[in-house]
Amino acid sequence: MISQHLREQQIREEAADWAVRLSQGDPDPATAEALARWCQADPRHPEALAFAQATWDALGQLADEPAASDPPRRRGPRQTARPTTRSRRRWRWASGVAALLLVTVLGVDVGRPLLLPLLADHASGTGEVRRVTLPDGSEVELDSRSAIDVLYSDGERRVRLLAGEACFSVAPMGGDERRPFVVESAGGTTRALGTRFLVGERGHGAWVGVLEHSVAVNLEGVPGERVLSEGQSARYDRTQGIQPLLGLDLQRASSWRRGVLVFDRVPLAEVAEQLNRYRTRRLVITDARLARREVSGVFRLDILDEALDTLTHELHAQRLDVPGATFLY
Template sequence: MQPVQDITDQQRAAIEWIVRLTPGSATEQDVAAFRHWCAQNPAHARAFVEMRRVWQAMSVAGGKIIAANAVPDNRAEPLPVHWLTRRAMLGGALAASAAGAGYFAFNPPLKLWPALPELTADYRTATGERRQITLASTSSIEMNTQTSIGLRANGPDGERIALLSGESLIQAKSRNLQVVAAAGTVSATNATFNIRRDGEKVTVTCLDGRVTVDCKAVVVHLANEDQVTYSDGGFSPALKIDASLVTSWREGYLVFEDKPLAQVIDEVNRYRRGRIIVANSQLSRRLVNGRFYLARLDEVVDKIKNAFGARVTTLPGGVLILS
């Protein structure tokens, strides 16, 4: 399965270029800088094309955000308004972009819709939804927002499921339960643990009992309030954590302590319909402390606006741009 990623640094930079290359204010120097950025990495051009497609899909609203965020530039004479539509200006950089409906089926831009593998899951929660399921072994799974779980054939070692995306709190009963997630497998009997998958990164937190995590032939044993993260590159060091912070979603709120705004927004986007995009690199690095209630997530934008002086522009479909 190809992972569904949150907004990347390349996508955020592409949005900044869309704002900067505003018809009527973009200069020759801007175009030269844009060409240089595309030439640095083919992924830059792909990100730009992807973000432009999102804007084009929003039609008139896309034009509104460009106009709202345009900064008058009197460094040089502006280019003609039709420059951005000329393929010659983009040169060969944009030719490297990934195209086609198949690509976006597995890689939704800005995670505006679920990826195809998630839609084929046996159990799935929508944005903001939670769901409780019970397996044949009576083990229970509390699924958080945007979570997809697939049932797998039981093996000699017990019951098996796959976490395709999202987060769940799992209470394993007397029969061994195995959870396959990305490159690893989590096993538990008579234990409670929280497991979260972000693309190919998986974080496991033991809440009660003992949990075993196996990734690429390396095994880590977790006790109460132990947490470990693994990915294709192996394990990160195990940590002792405050379990209440990990499971605060069950109580209806999120807690952040000195977290970059970009990370905070990525988390809020998991629970909120639409998408919040931070289109300013400096703003995305500002640190945030606070508790935000899931039932009142739109207050997050107001608090960011007041605390950091951010500009907020509203697009259809619940899309907000912070700049």
């Protein structure tokens, strides 16, 4: 039986191959049918293909970037690069090889952070909470290691969440602004019916929480939509559909916006997972009993190392710091 790791690698290889094939132009009917079968065969296939295509496009666009000595230019609407010359074809081939290596050898989890500066219009670094103002006046707060792509058009204001978590404060429709505001993530969309909401990655899916007014959540391939009101939240993915998140405290879940992380009787393993989003040195819990210990507290993002000192003392744990990691046991 094929291992989970080998299966994930096989999916990435197949996705990279499809991305290269599709970059050559519109597929013939047989190829389109084969692609449809492949996408339907596993819920992970469409996500892997989308990432491989984004990688291909981003690397291809590097050929169009000005040299360091060139005067800056405004960035126009993003378009898929097309090979028009022999040098461009060579570049696209090199890009395809690079994309294949990054997606199959490094994998999505490692390759994506390296490529986010290429794929994203706006991205935040490790430990950084960043505020972005969009062209229509809407504001986005990016959590640590988060990224978005802004895809505004005449028909809608679309933002694609590429990684992490973000809070959207939407400029309402009215006057000259008639376009709906839509956030795309993990095969689903969240359409603003009000002003402020959260969208974040969760495994192979995403979660949505409404801080003010309401939103409409749609999942590709699932009929209908789920309307969430203020204080409500839901998660979605291609296997479970759209499911409510009961008992989630949105103020606590979005505490990173205030520069803190708040935990109330949360297992240390989950605390470590959250802290690792904000630290360059990974926190590893090596003792299973310690990992199950519950933690309550408020940790300031700007002094997480001090908070970790306090946590180690309160839990009577041992700590070992090595390059790139901190071990608690």
